[in-house]
Amino acid sequence: MSTSITVSVDAQIKERVKSIETMPSIPAVFLPLLDMLHLPPDLVKLDEVVRLVSYDNTIAAQCLRVASSPLFGLAKSPESIKAAVISLGLRRVQTILLTCCMGKAFPAKNWALDPIVFWRHSLGCAMVCRKFSEKLGSADTEKAYMAGLMHDIGFMVNCMVFPAEFAAAVEHAAKEQIPFYEAEQSSMGFTHCETGKALAERWNLSEEMVRVIACHHQPERPEAQHPLVALVHLSDLLCRMRNLGYGYYERQKVDLVHDPAWTALLREHRALDGVDLVRFTFELDEAIEGIFQLVSTIFGAMTKQGQ
C-alpha cells in the first residue's frame, strides 16, 4: 500500500517538474554552464565560457560586479570576463556566473517563502561550504560552493509547482518553530529533497550533486555517506544557527561534532579534527553583512520585479 502511494507521489512530482522546463526566464547560458561543471577543470575552455556569456550582457555585467565583493576576492570590478578569469580563475568565474543565472532563472512571483530569505540561506550555505572545504584542504572548493548554492533548489520547485501545499508547510514550520524538512514531511508527505532531486535529474546534474540535493537532511542514509553531502549537511545546519536560516526561530540544539555527517567527513578529511568550530562560527558572522549585500546585488532586482 505504502509503495503505491510513494510511486504516485514520485510520479506526480516528476510530472509537475516537467513544467518548469517551459519557463521562459531561464537564461540561455545557464544549462550549458551547468553542463561544464561535469568537466575536469582543465577541459573547460575559457573561450567557450566567454562566448556563452556574450549572449547575455546583463549576466556578464552582474558577474563583474559580484566578482568585486570581498567574499569573492577582488578589490575592484574586473573589466571583462577574461580579466576576471585571469584574476580569479575559470572555475570561480564559472560559479559566479551560475550564481547570477540562478538569480534570473527563478522569478519570485508569489513565492510562499520570502525570496530574499531563501537566497541568503542558499548563498550563505555556498560560502560556508567553500570556506569549510578550504579549511579541509580540498582540491575543488568551487564544487563545494555550487553544492551549497543548489542544495535547496527543491524549495523553488515547491514554490512554483506545489504553491498551495508548500504555503501550508511554510506556515506550519514557522508556527511550530520546527525544521522545515519536518514541516514539509508532516504537511505535504514529501519534501524539497524529493522535488529538488527530480529537477536535478532533469537538468542532468552530476550524480554527487543529485545526492547532495536529495540527502542533505538525512546524513545517516547510506547514499549520504559522501563527503560533499556531509559538508552541505553541516554547513546548512550552521547557517540555520547563525542568522542564515529561513526567517523564523528554530527550536533546535545542533551538535555538529557528534552528527553522523561529521564522522563521514572526518573519514575523508583528517584535517576536520583541527578545525576550530567556534572561530569558524565567528568568521561566518563576519561574512554575513557581505552575504546580505551580495544577495541584494544579485537577487534584489529580480525579487522586486517578481513581487
Add this chain to the structure above:
Amino acid sequence: MTAGTQLAKVISTPPRLSEAVDPVYRQIRDLVYKVSGIYKAEEKLYLLAAGCERRMKELKTKGPREYWDHLTAHPSRDGELRQLLNEITIGETCLFRSPPQLDALRKVILPEIVGDKAKQITKRLRIWSAGCSTGEESYTLAMNMMEESTGLLKSWTVEIIATDLNDRSIETAKNGIYGDYALRSTPDYFKRKYFVALDDKRLEVKPEVKKLVAFSRLNLQDDSKILFMKGMDLIFCCNVLIYFDGPSKAKVINHFFSNLNFGGYFFLGTSESLLNLNDKFHLVHFPGAIAYWKPSLKSEKL
C-alpha cells in the same frame, strides 16, 4: 567593449572600512584570540584598534608595530596583554547582553531540562553566575526565570548563585541600581515589571528579583571552595576566563564540568571560545548562541 564591461566600469567599488585598519591589528586580534579566547570580529576591529591606541598613548609607543613588540617580545608582555584585555572588554556588561542566549535558554534548554527532571520529586533549578561582576547578568537570568514561573517552571524552585572575586563589585550588585547605559538593552516590558524608578536616571531592581539571587565572594582559582558549588544546571561565566593562563583556565573548566549536573549547560561570553581546552563538553549551537553541554547519562549510553 561590451555593454557589460562598460556597465562594470561605471559601478564604482564602495570603499571598505577594513582597508583602513592597519593589518597589524589583525595579528593582534589573532594573538588575543589565541591567549584569551576573545574574538574581535572584523567589524569590531576598530574597537580593538582604539583599545590598542589608548595603551600605546600610555606606553608612548610610536605605532602599532612597536606595540606588537610590546605584546610579544617585551619582558612585560603578559602584563601588557592583560591591560589590553581590560581595555577591550571595558563597559561591555549590561543587562540583557545576549538575547539569543536568553532565547536558547527559555525556548530550548529549559523545556529539555524540565522534561529530563520530570520524574524527580524535588523540582529545583540551580544556576551559577560565575564572575558576576556588578550583577547585570545575574538579575537578567532571575527576571527571565520569573517569566517562566507560571509556565514551564511552575512549582519549581529556582536558585541563582552569583559569585565574584571583587568585594566592591558584589556590594554594587546587591544594591541592584542601574543607569541608562547598563539598561540600554533591557526591554521596556522588563523595566516596568521588575524595576522601580529611583530618580529620573536610575532604576532599582525590585526586592522579589533580588530575593532570587544569592551573591557571595569566590575566587575561581580556589579549588577547595569551587568544589562545593555542586549540582548546577547552568553555569554562566562571561569574559572572566580570558584573564587566566592556559593551565588555570583548563582547571577551572574541569571544575565547571564536575559542578554541572548531567544534561547541564555552560555558557561563555558571546564572542568567547573555550579554545578546545576541554573535550568532555559537547559544543552545541542554538540559533545565535553557542553553549557547552555536559551530555546526559541517557545520551552517553547511546
